[in-house]
Amino acid sequence: MTQTAALKDRRTAAIAQGVATRGIYAERAENAELWDVDGRRFIDFAAGIAVNNTGHRHPKVMAAVAKQAESFTHTCFHVAPYEGYVTLAERLNAVTPGDFEKKTMLVTTGAEAVENAVKMARAYTGRSGVIAFSGAFHGRTLMGMALCGKVNPYKKNFGAMPPEVMHAPFPNNYHGITTEHAMGELNRMLATSVDPERVAAFIIEPVQGEGGFNIAQTEFLQELRKLADQYGILLIADEVQAGMARTGKLFAFEHSGVIPDLTVMAKGLAGGFPLSAVTGRAEIVDSAPVGGIGGTYAGNPLAVAAANAVLDVIEEEKLCDKANEIGDRIQARLKALSQRQGMEVIGDVRGLGAMVAFELVKDGDVNQPDAALTGAIVAEAEERGLIILPCGTRGNAIRLLPPLTTPTEMVDEALDMIEASVEAAIAKTANA
Numbered sequence: 001m002t003q004t005a006a007l008k009d010r011r012t013a014a015i016a017q018g019v020a021t022r023g024i025y026a027e028r029a030e031n032a033e034l035w036d037v038d039g040r041r042f043i044d045f046a047a048g049i050a051v052n053n054t055g056h057r058h059p060k061v062m063a064a065v066a067k068q069a070e071s072f073t074h075t076c077f078h079v080a081p082y083e084g085y086v087t088l089a090e091r092l093n094a095v096t097p098g099d100f101e102k103k104t105m106l107v108t109t110g111a112e113a114v115e116n117a118v119k120m121a122r123a124y125t126g127r128s129g130v131i132a133f134s135g136a137f138h139g140r141t142l143m144g145m146a147l148c149g150k151v152n153p154y155k156k157n158f159g160a161m162p163p164e165v166m167h168a169p170f171p172n173n174y175h176g177i178t179t180e181h182a183m184g185e186l187n188r189m190l191a192t193s194v195d196p197e198r199v200a201a202f203i204i205e206p207v208q209g210e211g212g213f214n215i216a217q218t219e220f221l222q223e224l225r226k227l228a229d230q231y232g233i234l235l236i237a238d239e240v241q242a243g244m245a246r247t248g249k250l251f252a253f254e255h256s257g258v259i260p261d262l263t264v265m266a267k268g269l270a271g272g273f274p275l276s277a278v279t280g281r282a283e284i285v286d287s288a289p290v291g292g293i294g295g296t297y298a299g300n301p302l303a304v305a306a307a308n309a310v311l312d313v314i315e316e317e318k319l320c321d322k323a324n325e326i327g328d329r330i331q332a333r334l335k336a337l338s339q340r341q342g343m344e345v346i347g348d349v350r351g352l353g354a355m356v357a358f359e360l361v362k363d364g365d366v367n368q369p370d371a372a373l374t375g376a377i378v379a380e381a382e383e384r385g386l387i388i389l390p391c392g393t394r395g396n397a398i399r400l401l402p403p404l405t406t407p408t409e410m411v412d413e414a415l416d417m418i419e420a421s422v423e424a425a426i427a428k429t430a431n432a
Helices: 003-014 059-069 083-095 110-125 142-147 179-192 218-231 301-316 319-340 371-384 408-431
Strands: 026-030 033-036 041-044 102-107 129-133 165-168 199-204 234-238 262-265 276-281 346-352 355-362 365-369 389-391 397-400
Touching (some): 041 408, 059 301, 083 276, 102 110, 110 142, 110 276, 142 165, 179 218, 199 218, 301 319, 319 346, 319 355, 346 365, 371 389, 371 397
Parallel strands (some): 129 199, 199 234
Antiparallel strands (some): 102 276, 262 276, 346 355, 355 365, 355 397, 389 397
């Protein structure tokens, strides 16, 4: 029995089945490569779901963590604060969108950051309603899953959701949902079923993650900002997956020029260490009562040291530029592959920077999602030594999230694997 097979058996016996896992048991990783417990080498185009934007174990990140570990690993910021937290807050205040006074709080996960942003919005506005969007993913906590715009698996069997959380359509040109249509539906909602004066915030991903890498068009974000200003509603940017240089800008909202009131970030922020943040208008962040936000592990010193190093690496190694170079290379290859297939299988290729997805359909029909082929391609890629992930509300999109430090020749190697995987999966499906 291989070590992988043995670990699969142990995992089945010991771990909750609701914790979804793949069949790759990691032993070590370096930059854009990962080796499993049986010595198999993989190119990692998942990056821990957009976490390792600076690659696995970036030397500067690891050095910063090691240096911090020599001093202390935990004090709890509420009990004995430390300079690293203050420094990181100052830096995030400076680099997030918006030319106004800002403040920051640090927590541990993206879901925690989302929940705290909602708490701040409610405290500041005195309102309780929150509007999210179809296809959204904002976490697996009670509030997080209520905000999610996908039922299975995130809401399935979990009972009643918190009240006054509503969903509006997210624009998606490929699916026929234009900005005009989406804004029309949102305005209709505010006129017929939701009192806008009870809405504290809109929360939106500039590029949806789990929802399928759908991009919020500039026009939609501009109209959303106008609507928010009209009714005194705050705009929360969920940059958990799209932030930290992933889309070719430090934050994806920068592509539109629209300024959110609060920016939520996590994943790529600390290069593999658990850390998240809420940064925004000082008066909004300060609206929470003293002691009302935070947490025992919030802003862990090791993760904070990693995050300060990540910001250095993004700037010094020009990772925003590299994200654009990688993304252009990926999109060009995928679009060429789609054309060779007659666009019958790959219905759409989309993305910003190195946040790219392709959507699988039958007979070129957007209304016939091909989740089975999607799963087959993911499995074929794994057999060839490439880690990729499915996504989308219909389970028929594949997302590509290479580390932004991936060498060009390794990007090309991975794209060769993707082409071979698509062709092999199509052939097997045709012969089934």
